Amino acid sequence: MHYKLTIISAGAGFGKTTLVSQWLTNCEQPVTWLSLEEGDNVLARFLTYLFVALRKIEANIGEGVIGLLQSSQLPPIDSILGSLINDLSSVQSDFILVLDDYHVINAHPIDHAIEFLLEHIPPQMHLVLTTREEPRLSIARLRARGQLTEVRAADLRFTSFEAAKFLNYVMGLDLSAEEIALLESRTEGWIAGLQLAALSMQDHKDVSGFIQTFTGSHYFILDYLVEEVLQKQPQNIQTFLLHTSILERLCGPLCDAVLGWGDEEHITSPGQEVLERLENANLFIIPLDNERRWYRYHHLFAEVLRRQHLSSIADAKRSIAPLHIRASIWYEDNHFELDAFHHAIAANDISRAARLIEGGEIPLLFRGAVTPVLNWLESLSMKELDARPSLWVMYASALLSVGQVAGVEQKLVFAENALQDIEQDVKTLDLIGHIAAIRATLAVSKHQAETIIDESRRALDHLHPDNLPVRTATTWTMGYAYQLQGDRAAARKAYIEALSISQNIGHVIITIMTTLGLGNIHEGDNQLYVAAETYRQALTLAGDPSLPVACEAHLGLARIYYEWNDLDKAEWHGQQAIQLSRQFENTDRSVASEVFLARLKFVQGEAANATAILDNAEQVARLNHFSYQISEIEAVRVQIFLGQGQLDRFAQLVTKYELPISQARIHLAQGNAFSALTLLESLLQEAEEKGWNDERLRLMVLQALAHRANGERDKAIQVVGDILSMAKSGGFLRLFIDEGLPMKSLLTEAAIQGMIPDYTRKLKLAFEMERKRVLSQGKHTHNEPLIEPLSERELKVLQLIAEGYSNQEISQILFIALDTVKGHNRRIYGKLQVQRRTEAVARAREYGLL
Template identity: 40%
Template structure:
C-alpha cells in the first residue's frame, strides 16, 4: 500500500499582484529584493530567514512569477522530519520539473533499513545533472523540521548540487547548515528581517492599497515606526483601519504601540470584532487546518453542528458555502492566500493561524476534539491517511489513531518510515494497542528494525500472552507476524531449531499478498537451516527467494539470498555453479539498474572471494573493493564484515601482511561496533584473524584465540557453525607439529563433512590430512587423501585452496605429478606455486601417463611380473613401456632410469 502524497505541498502560492483578477491588491513591488534574489542565482543557495510575518513566502512567490524558470516547490510541515518521508516529497517536487529524476532513490527507499543519506542523495544528484536549464527548488518553512538527519542530508545535497539547480530556503530560524562556509565561499545569498522590512515608502503604498484611505505622512511614519516595517503588523493595522471613520484613524494610530506579539494580539481582537459572527466562527474553526478547501471546511462545520455542541455560535449551513467564504476572505485580504491557480486550496498566514488557534483554545476548547475528528474523517475518506492520523492524535481519539495506523503500518515499515511510525505509536496508550494485536506486532517490528531489540522482545512477549489468553484476538495474519518476529529473536539468541519451527509456522499462517514478510521469513528460515548445515532445505528457500524477489521492494532480500546460496554451493564443492549464480545476479543488477544499491555489495563481495579461489586476483580485488564501498554507503555491517575478511585473505595471498592485518582489524571493529550476532552466515573475523596469525607464524597469538574458545567434546559431532573454528584449530596443531591431535580433529571434521555432503569443506580437510600424513611419514595415506581432494576439486577448478598451503603442497603435488595423477590439473598448480615445472620434464618426448605409472612402480622396486599384475597388462607390454622409458630418459638400466627421473623431478 502506497500512501498518497499531499499534492498541495507542491503548489506555489498564488500571488496577488495582478489587479485584473478583480481583487483589491495589496502587492507592493519590491524591486530591490527581487534584484537581490536574481543576483543570488549564481550561487547554490538563497536563504530567506526572518520571524513570522515578514512576507518570506509572498516575496519568493512574487519573484518566481517574474524569473521565468522551472520551479519545484515543497511546503514543509513537522511530519516531514522523517528522512524517508522528506526524500519522497523532495523527489516528487523535483519530478514536477524533471519527471525522470529520483527513480533509483525511490526504489532504495523501499529497502529496510534505508541506506545512509549520502547514498540516496548521490543517486538523486546524479539524476539532477540531466537538468540542462537553470531551475529553482524552494523548501518553504524549513524551520518546521526538527532532526539532525535531514540537516546532514541537506548539507550533502547543497554541497553537491549541480550548477543548473538553485536552492531557496525560507525559514523562521537559521537552518543547521554550514552557512558560514557557504557565505565565505560566496555560494549563498541571504535576506533577513532587516532586508524584508517595509521602507516608509513601501509602507505608505501598502497601507493606501489595503485601506483605501489617504493617511498623512506622519500617520504612515508612526505605524511604520511602531511596527518596525513588520509586514504582518502593518497588514493587521490596515485591516483595522479600513473599518474606521477618517476621524478615528489618528486616535487609533496614537494608541497603536507595543511588541509584535502584543500588537498582533490586540489587532486580532480588532479584526475579528469587525467580522460577522458567521465569519468569526468559520475563521476560528478552520484555523486547525494547515490547508483549506471548501469540502474540508464544510466537513468540520457540519461535524460540529451535527453534535449540536454549541448553538451559541452562528450556523454556517444557511449562508454561503465554504468555498465562497474562502473566496470572500481572500477578497477582504484577511490573511488568507490561494495555493493553486484554481483557487480551490488556500492557507492562512501561519502567524494569523497561530493566533486564531489560540483564540479557539480560549473560546471553544470543547469544540477542538470534534473539529479534529471531522478533519481526520475527511482526510481518511480522501485517502490521506497520514493527515487523518495527525488530526486523530490532536483529537486524542486514540482508538481511531490505532485503527488508522494499523492500516498503513505495514507500508510504512516497507518504506522504512520507522521514525514517524514509532512517534505515532509512542503517543497511543497501551490499552488502544492491546485490542489490536496486529498493530502491536507492527510496533514490535518497528522497534526491532530500528535496533531496539529488547523493547521489541518485551512488546512481543505481551502480545503472545494476549493471543494465548484471548482467542477472539487471534487471526492468521497476527499469528504469522508473531511467529515471524519470535523466529528472528530466537536466531539472535542462537536457538536455530526454534527459529526453523517458528518460521515454518509463520509461512503457514501468512497471507499470500504479504510478499515482503514472506521473503523475510524465508530468508530467516534459510539462514537457520544453513547454520545447522542443513543445506538442502536452505537451498530450497533461497532458490524461491531469488526466483520471486526481483522487485525493488524485495531486492535486498534477493541479493542476500544470492550471497548465502553462493556460499552454500561453494561449501558443497559446486564452485562453478556458485559463479554462475553470481553471474546471474550481475545480470539481474544490470537489468533493473540496481548498480548503486548498497545491497548489491552482498553479490560483489562473495563474487570477489569466488574469483580469489580461482586465483583471478585482479577481478577478485575489484569486486571486493566495490562491495565494501557499497557496504560503507549503506552502513551494512554484514557486507562489510564479509568483504573485509575476504579482502584480508586476498592480501595474504598477495604477500601483503600489513594489508591483511589492516583489513581483518576493520572487520573486527565492525563486528564490535554493530554487535553483530554470530548467527548470521558470515566468515568469522576472529577465526580468520587466528588463521592469518598461523599463516604469518604468530602461533602465540593463535593459541590465545584457541584458549578463549569453547570446544565441544571429542566424542560429539562438529556442528557446521563450528567448522571454520575447528579447521583453524587443526591448522594450529599442524603448525605446532601436534600431528596426533590434528589427525583427530580432521577425522571429526571429515565425518561431519562427508555425512552432510559438503565436498567443498571436504577438499580442505583432505588437503590438511594429506599434510598431516606426510609429516607422520605415511606417504600412501597422504597421497590417497590428496588424490581424493584432487578428484573433488578438478571438475570445479579450485585453485587457491591448494596454493594457500605453500611449501607442503609443493611436495605433495610433486608426488601427484610423479604418480601421473591429474597432471593437467596439478602441473598448473605447481606452476602457480612458483615451481619451474617447464624444467620438470625437459624431454623431447614426454613420458605418457601409462609410462609414468610403470616408472613409479620401477622406482618402488616392482618386478615386471608385479607391474603387469597391478596394471592388468601383459609382461611384454610392461617390457615395451620400460624400453620406451629408457629411450626417452637416455638410460641403460632400471637404476639409471630412476636416478634420471628424480633429477628431472618426475619422481
C-alpha cells in the same frame, strides 16, 4: 546567484515568501519551490518532498531512491545525498531551489542533510532559505568564505515610501503622508501588520481614528485584527476558517469532509469554491500547486485561527476531536495513511491510531512511518499499552525495525503479560504468533538455528492465515535456520515460497532477504554466475544508495569476484559491505566483512595489514559474543600462518578450534599425505551426502594435492579432471591459483592429457597473471638482500620444492643424487634462515625469489 546560499530571515509576516516569489518572477533560471511545515520533520517525508521538488528541474533526479524512503529502515543520509549530488551535478543549466519556512524544521537529521548539501552543492545550483529563526547551519563559516547572501528583518521592513505605495496603490486606500508615517511607525514596517490593518480600514468609516488607536505589539495587533478582520467575515466563512485551521494542508474535498459537507449533493466541491474565494480575497491562503488543488494558510494566520478556535469553545478538546476524526477518515479513504494516523493521534483516538498502524496488507511502520509510530508509542502510558497488547507487539516490531534490539524482548514480555487477562480469540492468537515471529527474527542475528525454528513454528501455528506480512517473514526465518543446519534444499524451498508471497504483497524487505538467501544457495551450489546475478537483483531492490541489508549482497559479490580473480572489484564490494554492515546494531555482519577483507589483503601481499584486520575483528567478535564468527576468523589466520611457514602456530589453532580442512593442510605441510587423504575421504563423504557442492569442490582440491604428495600422480590427475568439470561452469580461478605451484604442475599435466583445453588454457593464463601481479607489487617483508645469495642450482631446487616435488622426484628431474638434493636443501635453509620446506617457500616469496 554567485554564492551557495541566500538566507531571508525575519519574523512572521515580513514578506519573505512574497519577496522571493517576486524576485523569481523576473529570474531567468529554472526554479523549484518546497514549502515546509511541521509534519515535514520526519526525515523520510522531507527527503521525499525534496526529491519530488527537484524533479521539476530534471525528471530523473532521485530515480531509484524515492521508493527506498518508504521502507522501514532509511538508508544512510550521506549516501542518499551523495546520490542526489551526483544527479544534480549532471544538470546542464543554473537553477534555484527554494526551501520556504525552514524555521518549522527542528529535526537535526534534516539540518545535517542541508549541511551536507551545502558542502557538496554543484556550482550550477543556488539554495534559498526563508525562515523566521536563525537556521542551525554553519552560517559563520559560509559568511567567512564569502558564500552567503543575507536578507534580514531590517532589510524587509517597509519604509514610509514603500508603505505608501502598498497601502494606497495595492490596497486601494487614500491615506495622507502623516497617516502612512504613523501606521508605518506603529507597525515598524511589518508588512503583515500593514496588510491586516489595510484589510480592516477598507470598510472603516473613520480611517483616521482607526490609525490613531492602532498601537501595540504584534500580539496586540493580531488580537485586535481577529475582531476587525476575522469577525467581519460572514459566519459561514468564519466557521470554515476556524474548523479547517486544524489542517496543515487544505483541498476542497478534505475541507468538505472536516466540515461535514460531504453528505450533501454538490456539482463542485463547496470547500474548493471557498478556498478559491479566500485566495482571490488575499485572505492569507497560499496555493501549493499550479492546479490550485492544495493550499495552506499563512502560518501566522493559521496560528491566529487555531488560537481563536480554542478560545471560542468551552470544551476545546472534545469539540475539536471530531474534526480530527473526520480528517483522519478522509485521509484514510484517500490512502494518506500517515496523515490519517496523525489526526487520529490529535483526536486522542487510540483505537483508531492503533488500527492505522497495523495498516492493510503491510503495517504502517513498514512503509516509512516507523519514527512517528515509535514516537507515539513512547508517549503512551503503561495502562494504555496494556489495554491493547497489540501496541506492545507493534512497539517491539518498531524497535526491531530501527535496530534498537535491546528493548525488544522487554516489550514482548509486557505484551504477553497483558494477553494473560484477555480471552483467547483469533486476534490474540495472531498476536502470540507475531511475538514468536519477532523472537525468531532476533535469533537470526545470533545464528541460533534451533531457536529460530522453535519460534518460527510457534509463529506459524498461531498467526492468522491472512497475516501474510508476518507469515512471509517467518517463512524466511525458517529458511535461514535450515541453511544454518546445512539443509540447503529445505532452505531453498522456504526462500522461494517467501519470495513469491513477498513480491505479491509488496513486502520489499523480505523480498530482499529471500533474494539474498537464494544468492547464497546458488553460491553454495557453485553456480557463481547465477549467484552474482541474484546478488545484483538484491542490490537493485535495496536501491541506490543502498539499505544496510545490502551488505550481504556486496559480501557475496566480493567472494565471487575474488574467485573470478578480479581482486579490485572484490575489494570494492568488500569495502561497501563493511560500510553498510556498521549501520546495524548488535550483529556480526561487519565482522564477517572484515574477515573477507583480511583474507584478500593477505593474498595481495599485505600480511601485516591482514593480521591487524583479523585482530580487530576478533576483538569485536569476542566482546559482543559473536561466537559464530570465531572459527571463520581463525580459519583465515591459519591461512596466514601456513603462508608464512609458521607450522607450530598453525597446528595450535587447528587443534583449538577444530578446523578439519585446515587439519588436512597440516598433514600435507608435515609430509603426512596418507593422514590427509584419510581425513579428506570422510569429509568428502559427508559433503556429498549433504549436497554441499562448494565444500566438496574445495575438499577435492586438497585431495588432488594429497594424492600428488603421496606419489599417486595418476589419481591426482584424475581428481583434477573431476574438479575442472565441476568448476568450469562457475568460472573458478582462485580455487586453483591459491594452491600455488603444486596445483599449477597438476594442471599442466592435465592440459597435456587434453582435459577441458579451453579451461586449462584460461587457468594457465591466470597463473601467469598472478605471477606478474606478485612481481609488480614489489612488496616484500625483507628489504635487505640475503647475506649469501642462492646459486642458480639452488634456485632451481627451491622452485621444485615450491611446486611440491619430493626430494626423490627432484633428484630424478635434475639427474642428481638424492644426497646432493639434501645438501642443496641444507644450504637453502641456511641462507634463508629457516628449518622446514614450507618456511623456505614462504621466506623465498618474501624475498621475491619465487
